[in-house]
Amino acid sequence: MKVVANLSLCQGHARCEDICPEVFSTDAIEGKVVIEQPEFPAELEDKVRLAVRNCPEGALRIAKAVAA
Amino acid sequence: MNAPYFPGPHDHVPEHLIVDFDFFHIPEGVSDPTEIWHGLVKHGAPPIFYTPRNGGHWVFLRYPDIVEAYRNHEQFSTYQSPVPPMAQYPVLQPNGVDPPQHDVFRKILAPLFTPLAVRRMTDGLQHRAERLISGFADKGRCDFIKEYASQFPTSTFLELFGLAEDRLPEFLRISDTFFRSTDTDVRAANMVEIYEVLEGLFREKERNPGKDIASTVVQARDAEGNAYPWIDILNCGFLLFVAGLDTVTNTMAYVWRYLATSRDARQKFRDRLDDPAAFMVAIEELMRINAVSSIYRRVTHDVTFKGVQFRQNDRVVLPNTVANRDGAVFKDPQTIDLDRPVNNHVTFGVGPHRCIGSHLAKREIMISLQEWLRQIPDFELDPAEQPSIFGGPVMGFETLKLRW
Numbered sequence: 109m110k111v112v113a114n115l116s117l118c119q120g121h122a123r124c125e126d127i128c129p130e131v132f133s134t135d136a137i138e139g140k141v142v143i144e145q146p147e148f149p150a151e152l153e154d155k156v157r158l159a160v161r162n163c164p165e166g167a168l169r170i171a172k173a174v175a176a
Numbered sequence: 177m178n179a180p181y182f183p184g185p186h187d188h189v190p191e192h193l194i195v196d197f198d199f200f201h202i203p204e205g206v207s208d209p210t211e212i213w214h215g216l217v218k219h220g221a222p223p224i225f226y227t228p229r230n231g232g233h234w235v236f237l238r239y240p241d242i243v244e245a246y247r248n249h250e251q252f253s254t255y256q257s258p259v260p261p262m263a264q265y266p267v268l269q270p271n272g273v274d275p276p277q278h279d280v281f282r283k284i285l286a287p288l289f290t291p292l293a294v295r296r297m298t299d300g301l302q303h304r305a306e307r308l309i310s311g312f313a314d315k316g317r318c319d320f321i322k323e324y325a326s327q328f329p330t331s332t333f334l335e336l337f338g339l340a341e342d343r344l345p346e347f348l349r350i351s352d353t354f355f356r357s358t359d360t361d362v363r364a365a366n367m368v369e370i371y372e373v374l375e376g377l378f379r380e381k382e383r384n385p386g387k388d389i390a391s392t393v394v395q396a397r398d399a400e401g402n403a404y405p406w407i408d409i410l411n412c413g414f415l416l417f418v419a420g421l422d423t424v425t426n427t428m429a430y431v432w433r434y435l436a437t438s439r440d441a442r443q444k445f446r447d448r449l450d451d452p453a454a455f456m457v458a459i460e461e462l463m464r465i466n467a468v469s470s471i472y473r474r475v476t477h478d479v480t481f482k483g484v485q486f487r488q489n490d491r492v493v494l495p496n497t498v499a500n501r502d503g504a505v506f507k508d509p510q511t512i513d514l515d516r517p518v519n520n521h522v523t524f525g526v527g528p529h530r531c532i533g534s535h536l537a538k539r540e541i542m543i544s545l546q547e548w549l550r551q552i553p554d555f556e557l558d559p560a561e562q563p564s565i566f567g568g569p570v571m572g573f574e575t576l577k578l579r580w
Contacts, residue, residue, distance in 0.1 A: 162520060
């Protein structure tokens with residue numbers, strides 16, 4: 109499993125970072141999401157899904173890791 | 177009424193979409209200004225309706241419509257959008273312009289308000305909160321607005337702008353007039369004073385730059401190395417002044433007012449004092465339920481949106497408090513659930529104009545509440561004192577007396 113961000117949608121709310129800092133952070137220039145661990149470990153799946161659902165811009169989604 | 181960008185007559189609005197609603201007016205007996213908005217939903221107002229009050233404007237009541245208006249800046253612009261319409265309203269930078277122009281000042285400000293930048297402010301915020309609260313903790317009572325909620329964000333503003341702390345009374349006075357005065361002449365003189373203060377501030381920072389926001393803005397250069405127009409710099413300062421003071425003050429007032437009436441909520445927050453992540457989840461819910469701002473947009477061209485006909489320059493008001501309690505989006509929307517797992521509130525807006533100071537605002541509130549609960553773990557509303565409230569684009573309280 110892999111989490112991906114659409115940076116043209118991201119507006120830097122950073123709700124993902126609040127919920128799952130293991131996987132998400134925000135850059136220091138524009139304040140947009142940085143995905144530190146795109147292929148996150150299984151034990152973080154619930155937190156990552158919660159972060160995805162909490163994005164006010166709908167900028168995050170979970171994809172199958174095999175997909176390019 | 178023929179100034180540029182002023183809305184025209186409302187002969188395109190069908191009778192069944194007209195509701196007589198004045199969001200500046202709080203009727204007798206209402207104790208919470210957000211009730212006037214929720215009353216509209218309760219009494220079955222159309223989800224998109226028009227009121228002839230305040231120069232005439234539309235109101236959106238559904239979350240998806242409000243979100244769409246925020247995102248679609250080509251149709252719903254911030255440029256020259258005030259309600260009621262004003263002939264010479266300053267073009268705030270970057271909030272008063274849309275992309276791509278918007279990106280210029282947004283990019284200058286963005287690094288100053290990232291989560292990382294705001295985390296670096298923690299010690300200063302903590303220190304100020306501690307000092308302010310310990311100044312009255314022994315008294316057993318306070319006017320929360322006067323003694324804390326207006327002082328804290330204003331002194332934060334002074335620090336961020338590299339201004340001396342002894343200017344606090346001056347800034348409290350000019351911001352109080354700006355946000356509360358209804359006298360046209362007083363307001364006009366106040367605007368002149370604010371711009372004089374900003375002029376002096378930016379000139380000083382131009383000569384003696386520091387590491388503060390005002391210095392960053394005044395020293396910013398475009399790709400060719402040129403300074404930005406002076407009026408844009410002043411208007412950026414003005415935006416930071418208007419955006420970060422009253423909003424934080426009144427959100428705090430709502431939060432403290434709620435905690436003063438809920439022993440259970442106070443307990444839950446006290447239990448989370450050593451768990452910042454859980455504390456933030458609970459703050460996020462109080463941000464949802466206590467959205468104090470309603471935002472303006474101007475329709476850029478004649479258009480039919482959701483089956484409703486809009487004319488160019490029509491005004492639209494987007495009440496965040498209504499979006500945040502839309503039952504189609506939030507489970508049990510009226511319930512305050514301090515563990516709410518999914519919470520896509522729009523208290524800070526969404527889309528390109530999302531509040532750039534959201535991380536700072538939340539940190540100001542979180543640190544204030546943590547420090548308050550350490551020094552004043554229990555408190556209540558003073559039953560002898562009726563809070564005095566107001567409506568408008570930022571709703572809130574003129575006074576809020578607490579005791580403990």
